[in-house]
Structure formats: C-alpha cells, structure tokens
Amino acid sequence: MSVRSRGPNMYDVAKLAQVSHQTVSRVVNNHPNTREETRKRVLDAMEQLGYRPNQAARALASSRSRIIGILVSDADFFGPAGMTRAIESVAQSINHFAVSCSIDPDSEGSVLDGIDHLTGLGVDGVVMITPRTDAVTLARAQLGNIPIVTVDSMYRVDELSVSIDNFQGGQTATEHLIDLGHRNILHISGPSSWFEATARASGYAAAMRTHRLTPRIIEGDWTPEAGYEIGVTLDLDAYGTTAIFAGNDDLALGLLHAFADRGIEVPADVSIIGYDDIPHAAYWNPPLTTMRQDFAELGERALTLLIDAIEGRKMPAPETIVPELVERSSTAAPSAE
Amino acid sequence: MSVRSRGPNMYDVAKLAQVSHQTVSRVVNNHPNTREETRKRVLDAMEQLGYRPNQAARALASSRSRIIGILVSDADFFGPAGMTRAIESVAQSINHFAVSCSIDPDSEGSVLDGIDHLTGLGVDGVVMITPRTDAVTLARAQLGNIPIVTVDSMYRVDELSVSIDNFQGGQTATEHLIDLGHRNILHISGPSSWFEATARASGYAAAMRTHRLTPRIIEGDWTPEAGYEIGVTLDLDAYGTTAIFAGNDDLALGLLHAFADRGIEVPADVSIIGYDDIPHAAYWNPPLTTMRQDFAELGERALTLLIDAIEGRKMPAPETIVPELVERSSTAAPSAE
DNA sequence: CCAGCTAGAGTGAGCGCTAACAATTTCCAA
DNA sequence: TTGGAAATTGTTAGCGCTCACTCTAGCTGG
Numbered sequence: 001m002s003v004r005s006r007g008p009n010m011y012d013v014a015k016l017a018q019v020s021h022q023t024v025s026r027v028v029n030n031h032p033n034t035r036e037e038t039r040k041r042v043l044d045a046m047e048q049l050g051y052r053p054n055q056a057a058r059a060l061a062s063s064r065s066r067i068i069g070i071l072v073s074d075a076d077f078f079g080p081a082g083m084t085r086a087i088e089s090v091a092q093s094i095n096h097f098a099v100s101c102s103i104d105p106d107s108e109g110s111v112l113d114g115i116d117h118l119t120g121l122g123v124d125g126v127v128m129i130t131p132r133t134d135a136v137t138l139a140r141a142q143l144g145n146i147p148i149v150t151v152d153s154m155y156r157v158d159e160l161s162v163s164i165d166n167f168q169g170g171q172t173a174t175e176h177l178i179d180l181g182h183r184n185i186l187h188i189s190g191p192s193s194w195f196e197a198t199a200r201a202s203g204y205a206a207a208m209r210t211h212r213l214t215p216r217i218i219e220g221d222w223t224p225e226a227g228y229e230i231g232v233t234l235d236l237d238a239y240g241t242t243a244i245f246a247g248n249d250d251l252a253l254g255l256l257h258a259f260a261d262r263g264i265e266v267p268a269d270v271s272i273i274g275y276d277d278i279p280h281a282a283y284w285n286p287p288l289t290t291m292r293q294d295f296a297e298l299g300e301r302a303l304t305l306l307i308d309a310i311e312g313r314k315m316p317a318p319e320t321i322v323p324e325l326v327e328r329s330s331t332a333a334p335s336a337e
Numbered sequence: 338m339s340v341r342s343r344g345p346n347m348y349d350v351a352k353l354a355q356v357s358h359q360t361v362s363r364v365v366n367n368h369p370n371t372r373e374e375t376r377k378r379v380l381d382a383m384e385q386l387g388y389r390p391n392q393a394a395r396a397l398a399s400s401r402s403r404i405i406g407i408l409v410s411d412a413d414f415f416g417p418a419g420m421t422r423a424i425e426s427v428a429q430s431i432n433h434f435a436v437s438c439s440i441d442p443d444s445e446g447s448v449l450d451g452i453d454h455l456t457g458l459g460v461d462g463v464v465m466i467t468p469r470t471d472a473v474t475l476a477r478a479q480l481g482n483i484p485i486v487t488v489d490s491m492y493r494v495d496e497l498s499v500s501i502d503n504f505q506g507g508q509t510a511t512e513h514l515i516d517l518g519h520r521n522i523l524h525i526s527g528p529s530s531w532f533e534a535t536a537r538a539s540g541y542a543a544a545m546r547t548h549r550l551t552p553r554i555i556e557g558d559w560t561p562e563a564g565y566e567i568g569v570t571l572d573l574d575a576y577g578t579t580a581i582f583a584g585n586d587d588l589a590l591g592l593l594h595a596f597a598d599r600g601i602e603v604p605a606d607v608s609i610i611g612y613d614d615i616p617h618a619a620y621w622n623p624p625l626t627t628m629r630q631d632f633a634e635l636g637e638r639a640l641t642l643l644i645d646a647i648e649g650r651k652m653p654a655p656e657t658i659v660p661e662l663v664e665r666s667s668t669a670a671p672s673a674e
Numbered sequence: 675c676c677a678g679c680t681a682g683a684g685t686g687a688g689c690g691c692t693a694a695c696a697a698t699t700t701c702c703a704a
Numbered sequence: 705t706t707g708g709a710a711a712t713t714g715t716t717a718g719c720g721c722t723c724a725c726t727c728t729a730g731c732t733g734g
Contacts, residue, residue, distance in 0.1 A: 356683075356684090357683065357684045357685075358684090359683075359684060359685080360682090360683060360684080363682095363683085369681095370680095370681055370682055370683085371681095371682070371683085372681085372682065372683090375682080375683080394689090396689095397689050397690065397691085398688080398689055399689085400689075
C-alpha cells in the first residue's frame with residue numbers, strides 16, 4: 001500500500017503553536033504584523049513537525065503557481081542552454097520553479113504545443129529564449145495576460161526583454177582585430193534570421209566604418225559544418241584578408257579545421273576570433289580568442305523583470321549585458337608581407 | 338488591474354453540457370462508463386469554452402502533481418544535458434511536467450537544497466542523473482516514498498535504474514582499435530569516482546584481456562585540460578603505444594591538442610578514440626572516432642520506469658542501452674614501424 | 675413479474691491553502 | 705480614565721478538483 005502519507009498541514013502546525021492557521025500562513029508568507037514571539041513559536045512548530053507548505057493548495061487558493069515557464073529553441077546550442085540553466089538556478093533561489101520546454105520556432109505547432117504545455121501547468125510567467133520574433137508574437141497572443149520576458153533579442157519592441165549587447169560584442173571583437181593591426185577583416189555571420197547574428201554583424205560593420213575600413217560579410221549558419229565549407233573555399237588573397245571574425249565559436253571551429261586542412265596557419269597567416277567562449281574553445285588548436293557572455297547575470301535580470309511584471313510592478317528596463325573579450329592565441333598582429 | 342480572469346471551470350462545462358461536474362471529470366480523465374453521446378457533449382462544451390483543467394486543483398484533490406523532478410549534476414556536460422532534455426521532452430509527451438534542478442553532488446547542502454526544492458513543489462517522482470552513489474543514497478533517504486529512478490549508473494542496486502552500457506561501450510571502442518591491428522592500447526579514464534569511468538575502463542580491460550593484451554590505464558578527469566596535461570607528458574614509446582581510448586571526447590580533445598603541439602600525428606603516429614560523440618567531435622582535427630549514446634531512448638525508458646513506480650506498477654527492468662561506434666578519421670591501422 | 679445486476683450519472687465532502695473580513699488586544703493621547 | 709487608532713490574531717468562505725458514495729434506469733433470468 002503506497003498510500004502517500006500526507007504530511008503535516010497548516011492546522012497541525014497551528015495547533016502545536018497554539019495559534020490559528022491563518023497566523024501560520026502569515027508566518028510562512030512573511031506577512032508583517034505578527035509579534036516576534038508568536039512568529040518564533042510558529043517557526044518552532046513548523047520545524048518540529050517538518051512542515052512543508054503544499055504548493056498545489058497555495059496555487060489553488062491564490063491563483064499564483066510560482067512556476068515560470070521557459071520556452072527555449074535551439075536548446076542544444078551553448079547560449080540557449082546556458083541561459084536556461086541560469087534561469088532555473090535563479091528561480092530556485094527566489095523560491096520559484098522553472099519548467100523548461102524545447103520548441104522548434106519554425107514549427108507553429110511546436111510552439112503552440114509548448115505554450116499549451118506551460119499554460120496547462122498554470123505558469124505565472126514565461127521566459128522565451130528564441131531568436132524568432134514570430135514565435136514571440138505567437139506566444140504573446142496565446143498567453144493572454146501571462147507576462148513574457150524575451151531574452152537575447154535586440155529588438156526591444158516591448159519593455160519586457162533582457163538582452164546581451166551583441167552589437168557591442170561585435171564591435172569589441174572587431175576592434176580587437178583592428179587594434180592588432182588588421183585592416184582587411186572578414187566577418188562570417190550567423191543566419192540573418194537571428195537577432196544575434198545581425199546585431200553582431202552590425203557591430204562589426206560599425207567598427208570597420210569608424211576606422212574607415214570596408215566591412216565584408218559572408219553569411220553562414222551557426223554550425224562548424226558551415227564554417228568548414230566556407231573555410232575550404234575562401235580565397236584569403238582576394239581581399240588581402242588577414243583576420244576573420246566568426247559569428248560564433250562553432251563557425252570558428254569549422255574555419256580552424258578547414259585552414260588546418262589547407263595548411264593555412266592560425267594566427268600566422270590569418271587571425272580568427274570567435275564568439276561565445278564555449279568550454280572547449282580554450283583547447284582548440286590554436287586556443288580561440290573569443291567573446292564571453294555572462295548568462296548567469298542574464299538569467300537573473302530576466303527573472304527579476306518577469307517577477308516584477310507578474311506582481312504588477314513596472315521596473316525600468318535594465319541595461320543590456322556587455323560581452324567581454326577573452327584573448328587567446330588565435331589572434332595576433334598580421335605578419336608583415 | 339491585471340486581475341487574472343479565472344478561466345472556465347468544470348462547473349461551467351458541466352452546465353453547458355447539461356451534466357454534473359463529475360461527469361466532466363470522468364471525461365477529462367478518460368474514465369470508463371460514460372456513454373459515448375454524453376462524452377461527446379462534454380467534449381464539445383470543453384472545446385467551446387476553451388476549458389483547461391486546473392492542475393493545482395487536480396494536484397490538491399488527488400495528491401498527484403504530475404510533476405517529476407530531475408536532479409542533475411554536471412549539467413554542463415554533454416551527457417547529463419542530453420539526458421535532461423530527453424526526459425523533459427518525454428514528460429511533455431505523456432502529459433507530465435519536468436522540473437530540473439542542478440546539484441553539486443560533492444556538496445551535501447546542494448543536494449539537500451535541490452531535494453527540498455523539488456519536494457516543496459510536490460513532485461511525484463524524481464530522476465537522478467548523477468554518478469555519485471552517496472548523492473543517490475542521500476536523496477533516497479530524504480525523499481521517503483517518492484520513487485527515484487537513477488540514470489546512467491551501472492550499479493543497479495535497485496530496480497529503478499536505467500543505464501547505458503558503459504562496459505559494453507568500452508569494450509566496443511577497444512575492440513575497434515584491436516580490429517585495426519593495434520596491440521599496445523592505452524586507456525585514459527575519467528575519474529574513478531564516476532560509475533561511467535570505471536565501467537568504461539572495465540570494458541576496456543576486459544576486451545584487452547580477451548585478446549591477451551595488457552591493459553594500461555591512466556586516470557584523468559573529464560576535461561580537455563586533463564587530456565592535454567597527460568598528452569604533453571605521455572611517453573608513447575615507453576610501451577610502444579599506438580592507440581589511445583579516451584574516456585570521453587573532452588579528454589580526447591586535450592590529447593589531440595597536446596599531440597598537435599608535440600608534432601605527433603593522429604592517426605599516423607597514434608590512433609585516438611573518444612566517447613560521447615559531442616556535436617563538435619566531427620569537426621576536430623582530425624575528426625574523432627567515438628562512441629555515441631542514445632539519450633532520447635534513455636530518457637524515455639527512465640520516465641516509463643518512473644511513472645510505473647509512481648502508479649504502483651512494477652515492470653521488469655528494461656535492458657541497458659548499448660552505445661554505437663561512430664568511425665571517423667582519428668583511428669587507423671598502426672603504421673608499420 | 676420481480677429480485678438482482680450493472681452501466682451510467684449525480685451528490686457531498688473535503689484536499690490545504692489564501693483572502694477578506696471580524697474580533698480582540700495593545701497602546702497612547704486627550 | 706477612556707476613546708479609538710494601530711497592531712495582532714481569529715473566522716469564514718471558497719479556489720477547482722477528485723473520491724467515495726448514492727441514485728436511477730434498463731436488462732437479465734427464474
């Protein structure tokens with residue numbers, strides 16, 4: 001008989017502490033106006049009984065589940081995965097619960113399923129980690145007045161959005177190369193359907209123009225495959241290219257691989273800088289110079305924003321998060337020709 | 338005023354369908370003994386009203402939350418991350434919810450916090466993805482009669498465990514090398530505190546002995562750093578080593594890097610096989626031969642087992658999952674000396 | 675023709691909590 | 705003193721659902 005023995009409830013605690021259940025509720029929820037002595041008595045009783053408030057009852061009575069949903073696409077990628085875990089961890093620390101749900105933003109059905117799943121649970125709010133605006137629009141329509149915070153979009157059409165400043169990141173990466181003395185710098189971007197890709201590319205272009213240099217961009221996708229393909233066929237001499245800014249580390253990896261095949265040396269023949277600082281990047285050959293982003297911070301801000309929205313507060317939108325240059329040996333001054 | 342307008346409830350549906358709320362409940366839960374016609378009427382009413390059952394009320398009344406917790410350590414690693422997402426996805430497909438929670442199995446406090454978090458939510462069951470037995474023991478003690486399924490442990494101390502056959506995987510990897518003609522094969526294992534590491538090592542040793550070869554093992558940890566350190570100092574000539582079986586792809590990456598530094602060519606001078614088939618492995622230099630594991634299948638089986646346990650069924654423990662060899666160019670026949 | 679079934683549907687009592695309000699106590703100024 | 709505001713605690717009524725019942729009608733067989 002696995003009768004899940006129901007644990008002690010509020011009334012048990014109340015009886016032991018000689019107060020009403022409501023007082024117990026007040027203590028549990030940190031309401032003001034409880035005498036310190038009573039409070040202590042209740043706390044002791046809770047401890048003694050090993051009382052755990054029942055979330056279901058709480059949710060039912062208050063229509064607040066304390067559960068927030070995370071809709072994440074491309075959960076295999078470094079960025080989304082990192083953000084997801086950051087949010088989960090922050091949620092735990094503020095006594096909320098996170099349920100994450102992978103979606104394919106290209107499939108409307110998949111997005112709807114995910115939203116259905118989350119609303120079925122009764123989430124209080126949703127964090128969306130996806131580059132696709134249409135998925136966000138769809139979600140917003142479906143979710144009614146359940147607040148959404150989007151993450152990592154540069155298009156702040158609404159205040160509820162937290163982003164990493166990919167423009168700035170692209171600029172910093174490019175300037176690093178320029179500072180080293182490079183003039184002919186190529187950018188291999190992610191797919192232009194991604195916010196991040198276009199933002200980084202714009203940052204790159206801006207930095208180039210500031211220094212009166214001509215930006216040149218090849219669009220790839222985020223995969224090492226794409227980097228490899230491009231790297232294999234790329235004619236560095238055509239524009240005297242001495243440095244490449246890859247839209248992410250995976251692209252950079254593909255390039256590295258292709259150049260190794262072709263006997264092109266990095267950084268002697270060409271410098272490469274990536275973006276993301278995925279865990280392996282330090283162990284490639286050569287170790288990759290790249291841009292690091294603080295996902296923990298991102299998660300924290302996203303959740304703060306969301307909770308504020310849920311509770312009806314409206315905080316000023318926090319600033320964007322600026323990525324940081326991690327210098328390794330895949331970039332160097334161009335060799336004198 | 339963002340008064341979360343409560344949606345329609347069972348009574349609304351009941352009224353519209355001209356039945357009692359209990360009949361609606363029966364339809365929602367697929368209970369038998371409802372006339373087809375009534376059933377349809379209720380379904381229509383639900384559709385018309387856009388009725389969504391309230392999980393909190395359900396959980397409160399039935400003391401079943403339909404939420405399962407995932408306690409996962411080393412969530413940054415490829416394996417655990419893959420399993421976690423597989424479980425989340427399966428949970429969604431069977432109308433359950435998954436809440437994952439990262440823990441540090443070395444810290445008792447962290448494990449307790451995680452368990453606290455999950456029990457606080459009222460999870461019906463827990464999947465633990467961690468190599469540490471003591472963490473599992475701790476969890477089992479804390480969780481009382483909430484069922485736990487452990488994943489990826491070879492120590493099936495209880496029936497509720499699903500595992501990838503790391504022993505078999507180690508054996509297959511080693512045999513691939515032997516088949517290619519290697520005789521002096523070194524194994525660089527993961528930390529011996531991990532089930533997976535020792536299981537793979539045992540598989541390796543068994544394969545070696547079967548072929549009357551002498552196993553030699555160096556213990557590392559799972560990181561590229563460790564692989565690099567070992568690779569830098571390793572004296573291949575000492576035992577005439579022509580092939581290395583790395584405990585995972587990260588170790589293999591470190592080795593690759595170290596050998597590149599030393600001018601040792603792979604696979605010409607030494608063959609290397611990894612384990613995991615992380616997404617990048619195909620794009621390293623050279624592309625890594627490695628062992629792939631089916632996490633989706635693993636997640637599915639783990640959840641099936643857990644649900645059975647929750648519902649008091651006892652199914653026969655499903656077989657282990659056998660990893661599959663992915664052959665790329667980091668392994669080749671030994672060059673004739 | 676009626677006892678005895680059974681499929682199908684209904685009734686009422688909670689599950690454990692919060693929210694609104696009511697009641698009581700405390701404390702201080704008039 | 706004493707009135708009354710402020711602080712503290714208690715009371716009551718659900719939240720939306722499931723569970724354990726009861727009730728009804730139709731159908732069987734003796």
